[in-house]
Amino acid sequence: MSILLNNRTRLLIQGLGNEGQNQIRRSLDYGTKVVAGVHPGFRGGETFAYGNHTFPVYATVTEAVEKTQANCSIIYVPAPGAADAILENIAAEVPLIVCITEGVPVHDMIRVRTALADSKSKLIGPNCPGIIQPASNCRVGIHPPDVFMAGNVGVVSRSGTLVYEAVDQLTRAGIGQSTCVGVGGDPIIGEQQQAILRRFQNDPDTDAVVLIGEIGGLAEQAAAAYIKRSMTKPVVAFIAGATAPPGRRMGHAGAIIEGEAGTAEAKLAALEAAGAVISRSPAEIGSTMRRVLEEAGKYQSPGAAE
Amino acid sequence: MNIHEYQAKQLFKAHGVPVPGGGAATTEREARALVQEHGPDVVIKAQVHAGGRGKGRVVKRDRASRMYNDLTREPERSEGQISGRRRGGVRLASGVEEALKEFRPMMDTDSRLVSIQTGPDGAPISAALIEQQTSxxxxxxxxxxxxxxxxxxxxxxxxxxxxxxxxxxxxxxxxxxxxxxxxxxxxxxxxxxxxxxxxxxxxxxxxxxxxxxxxxxxxxxxxxxxxxxxxxxxxxxxxxxxxxxxxxxxxxxxxxxxxxxxEWRDRSQENATEIEAEEANIGSYIKLDGNIGCVVNGAGLAMATMDTLMLHGGEPANFLDIGTVNRKDRVIEALRIIVNDPDVKTIFINIFGGLARVDIVAEGVVDAVKELNIKQPLVVRLNGSNVEEGRRVLHDSGIDIQTADELGDAAELAVEAAKSGKRRTRATN
CATH class of the missing domain: 3.30.470.20 (ATP-grasp fold, B domain)
Structure with a gap:
């Protein structure tokens, strides 16, 4: 078992522009099973070929799912059409939808969240790096694959590049990852941190979790409440933006300080009170996790993890 | 994006939301006409994007920074001092002459509105909203x-x-x-x-x-x-x-x-460098008070980079999320903005490529050093997609750059360089 992805994941890619093509090639190189593409203007029968890999490209998600039994979609569609692409996947009842796109209008996401509420689909993103699971060679996103290594630590983050940063430190410290999830930096996203924490808590392949938050919003407080209530696995947490001047929007649409609850201090206090181990410096996430795992007797030296 | 109060009220009015009679004026003629139509008792409101207007002050540009210090240091005390030559951003007047007396200093090209939210430069006043008073x-x-x-x-x-x-x-x-x-x-x-x-x-x-x-x-x-x-x-x-x-x-x-x-945007209310960054397609740039110029990809990593610098005793000169770099000219544009900031004593580039390819970033850095004639010490940390090629590009270029593989080490080098103002000889990589 594992969270969100596994070796039965059959990936559909939506949006085969230049960037989508580049990224799907890297996922194929990584060993991910890509079964279908969807791109407007294509009709069934056309194929996308790369090296030894080929997959058919369809005009609609419904047709692609029907013909290929795809069970996970990755969306690289540009922002004006991203919400439409998500809604199309919800209508086609794709169980897991991952949307990478940055800059989706917030009112579009209000519609998406309404459609998700009574659906069979789960959404990760938008404005996220996606999900990667090294043990099953499954890369549903834009990650640099080389820094990842299979192991027993889950990673959940609002920021994409901070997933890479944290994972690089973990791998250097000899700690592999079970699944890494970037939930996205926008004000309205699909699954939030606490939902991913719940998945990790119930996942036998995960022994500990790195939680990376940032200033703005209340998602880390919700995560802290979940940790306090239900989490028995150790959590190492870092909050980005402790030194950001208040009131300025720092790039992520979600990262604006709203009153005192949005500050790094408030979030760190909530997480610490919930029992999370705080890494004050973003450069010490790996070493902090190493210490936590060793104390819990869960440190697996590299090689033994497989 | 913020818009002015008078624009918000145009939207309100167009959607059937009741607002006081009035409108925006930038010239005396317009102001006079508005008072004649909606007066004699009017309220005159300076139009700036920053909040805290009512408790702010309209001052000459050269006094803005002193006023800002007064307001931020003792907000309570200065609140009670709206009198004499100290004028707030929201004023009441009766009749054309009195209204113009309030209007003129607001619309003087040399005037700035300073409030606790404007920063020490204050905000230029784009217009005055003149409205009838409401009981x-x-x-x-x-x-x-x-x-x-x-x-x-x-x-x-x-x-x-x-x-x-x-x-x-x-x-x-x-x-x-x-x-x-x-x-x-x-x-x-x-x-x-x-x-x-x-x-x-x-x-x-x-x-x-x-x-x-x-x-x-x-x-x-x-x-x-x-x-x-x-x-x-x-x-x-x-x-x-x-x-x-x-x-x-x-x-x-x-x-x-x-x-x-x-039609709603007012560039005069925005920071010129931030507009420049936007036009160069750079994800996000915000000027800060320190002396280490930062170029980072991703908002989260950019914030974490600032955090790391400060934990090592350094001060970032800016927040800059370069976005996804797939063209080297974007790196050059980002560095141009950093180099043009006179506060920058050291430049710290931290790129962890996912969607972005760091070999392209490295080529951009090498070109920028030559093209912009960069004199400040330069610390570069690259990781992620195509990192080996990226590091090779930097190494083969022969230009004087300090590099480190890990975030903490790189931040330490940058802080050290900012303090000494000197480059350390190639000790790493």
Whole structure:
């Protein structure tokens, strides 16, 4: 078992522009099973070929799912059409939808969240790096694959590049990852941190979790409440933006300080009170996790993890 | 993106939200005409994007920074000193002559409005909003924003208006009503009337208030707004309601379906360097007070880079999220902005490529060093996609760059370089 992805994941890619093509090639190189593409203007029968890999490209998600039994979609569609692409996947009842796109209008996401509420689909993103699971060679996103290594630590983050940063430190410290999830930096996203924490808590392949938050919003407080209530696995947490001047929007649409609850201090206090181990410096996430795992007797030296 | 109060009120008016009679003036002629039409008793409001206007001051540009220090140091004391030559951003006047006396200093090209939110440079005043005065019986608060956690619009309203809603929430949280909006239903007038009644408005005002709330929701929804706030709307002595203030934030991500919001945008209210960064397609740039110029990819990593620098005793000169770099000219543009900042003593480049390829970043850095003739010490940390090629490009270029593989080590090098003003000889890599 594992969270969100596994070796039965059959990936559909939506949006085969230049960037989508580049990224799907890297996922194929990584060993991910890509079964279908969807791109407007294509009709069934056309194929996308790369090296030894080929997959058919369809005009609609419904047709692609029907013909290929795809069970996970990755969306690289540009922002004006991203919400439409998500809604199309919800209508086609794709169980897991991952949307990478940055800059989706917030009112579009209000519609998406309404459609998700009574659906069979789960959404990760938008404005996220996606999900990667090294043990099953499954890369549903834009990650640099080389820094990842299979192991027993889950990673959940609002920021994409901070997933890479944290994972690089973990791998250097000899700690592999079970699944890494970037939930996205926008004000309205699909699954939030606490939902991913719940998945990790119930996942036998995960022994500990790195939680990376940032200033703005209340998602880390919700995560802290979940940790306090239900989490028995150790959590190492870092909050980005402790030194950001208040009131300025720092790039992520979600990262604006709203009153005192949005500050790094408030979030760190909530997480610490919930029992999370705080890494004050973003450069010490790996070493902090190493210490936590060793104390819990869960440190697996590299090689033994497989 | 923020818009001016007078623009928010244009939107309100176009959607049937009652606002006081009036309009924006930039010339004396316009001001005179507005007072003649809507006066004699008028309110004159300086139009700037920053908040805290009422407690701010209109001053000459060269006095802005001193005034800012006074306001931020002793906000309580200076509040009681609106008199004589000290003028606030919201003034009352009676008749054309008195109104012009208030109008002229506001619209002097050398004037700045300074409030605790403007920063030491103050804000240039784009126009003066001149409106008839409203006879107020009671002030109320109303806003619509996006509740990220629930993925729905959220209406916040209170019978304690005209003051900071955060303050009311702290001292009397029960006075703050929260109404989640079902996005499918929207906010029809009957919901508005129910809210009006909860706010304790008198029966004469229930219907106009209900319509006003429903129409404000239409502004929010049709304009792709991230915020619509009216603080206060008032119950008049005649028993009806008027929005006497208005604040609208527009969602930049939705600008593609509103012609780029060009008609609402006022570039004079934006930081020139931040506009330059936007035009160079750089994700996000914000000027800060320190001396280490930062170029980072991703907002989260950019914030974490600032955090690391400060934990090592350094001070970032800026926040810069370069976005996804797939062309080296973007690196050059980013570095041009950094190099042109006179405060920058050291440059710290931290790129962890996912979508971005770091070999392209490295080529951009090498070109920029030559093209921009960069003199400051340069610390570069590259990781992620195509990192080996990237490091090779830097190494083979022969230019004087300090590198480190890990974030903590790289930050330490940058802080050290900023303190000594010197490059350390190639000790790493």
């Amino acid at each position: 107020i019986a009671k002030e109320y608060y109303f806003s619509i924003q996006v509740d990220g956690a629930n993925g729905q619009p959220l209406i916040v309203a209170s019978a304690e208006g005209g003051q900071s809603i955060e303050e009311v929430n702290k001292t009397n949280p029960r006075a703050v009503l929260r109404v989640p909006v079902d996005p499918v239903e929207g906010f029809p007038a009957f919901r508005g009337r129910s809210l009006a009644s909860q706010l304790g408005l008198p029966s004469s005002a229930i219907r106009p208030a209900g319509d006003m709330f429903a129409n404000l929701y239409r502004v929010f929804s049709e304009m792709d707004a991230s915020l619509v706030e009216v603080n206060p709307f008032v119950l008049t002595t005649e028993g009806t309601v008027v929005a006497i203030d208005g604040k609208v934030g527009l969602d930049d991500n939705a600008s593609f379906r509103h012609g780029g919001y060009e």
